[in-house]
Amino acid sequence: MLSTQNPDHGQAPRTAAEPGPARTTRPRVSAPLCLLGFLAVYAVAVCTPFGQRAENALFGGYGAKPAWIYGWSGAAYGSSAMPPLEQTAMPTLFVGVVAIAAVALVRRCWWQGCAAIGVVVATVGTKEVAKMILPRPDLVGARVSLVEASFPSGHVAIPAGLALGAALVASPRVRPYVVSAGMLWLAVTAGAVQATYHHRPSDVLGSALLACAYYGLAARLLPSAHAPGAMRRPRALPVVALVLAAAGAFVAGARDDSVTQSLVFGAAAFLCAALCWATTATGPARRTRPAPVG
Helix, strand or coil: CCCCCCCCCCCCCCCCCCCCCEEECCECCCHHHHHHHHHHHHHHHCCCHHHHHHHHHHHCCCCCCCECCHHHCCCCCCCCCCCCCHHHHHHHHHHHHHHHHHHHHHHCCHHHHHHHHHHHHHHHHHHHHHHHHCCCCCCCCCCHHHCCCCCCCHHHHHHHHHHHHHHHHCCCCCHHHHHHHHHHHHHHHHHHHHHCCCCCHHHHHHHHHHHHHHHHHHHHHCCCCCCCCCCCCCCCHHHHHHHHHHHHHHHHCCECCCHHHHHHHHHHHHHHHHHHHHHHCECCCEEECCCCCC
């Protein structure tokens, strides 16, 4: 005799599968932390006698000529400057912004394109404002050539902003290589402007921190569907990228007349690149509630 009971009797009615909370990634180095670092570098290196003496002591050599990268810095008469040094700064900035806009147009990633251009413009713009409103008080009676305000560095702000802006519009597959190339460019630029006595270590670190802060803010404000996710980096790429950035930083920051200066300049330049690498990395995912079904 067949049973007439409902096989589903006593069971809860079936419903559509309810997805768990969505996960979105976030930058490992946050924007407030980078901004706090920017202010801390300024306060310690520029606003204290100890900081000023330490950095002024790095500029006691024979000018820019002993720098290994002198021939590519544009300082030598009739030489060609490596972008974005000397007269190539503004053309480099213009070409970089146009390239970012073109990639965003081709990929149809409007949100990311606006955020990327915003990172570049905000980094360079804040650098200009900071130079006007952040004074360099003469606390140690330095010579005239060392009292001019140079914090943060405009030359470093350009590759830092462009590299992080390009990371926002690049596809996930290409993004690790874009960040790696940007790290190398940033490291070489930061080393070069120090070795040729255009900027102090605090100047290059300040610009890198500014760019990282704006990248972190952009990644936070982008809609979750358009925010940069975790990059699938090939296993060997982080090591290769960091080694290349270190090599570029120490070669560009090297001088014939001082091992100490060369090491300090190279270390500061490499730290700028490492900050950008850490900023584009993603930390633990945070949970967000999905939209209700039906």
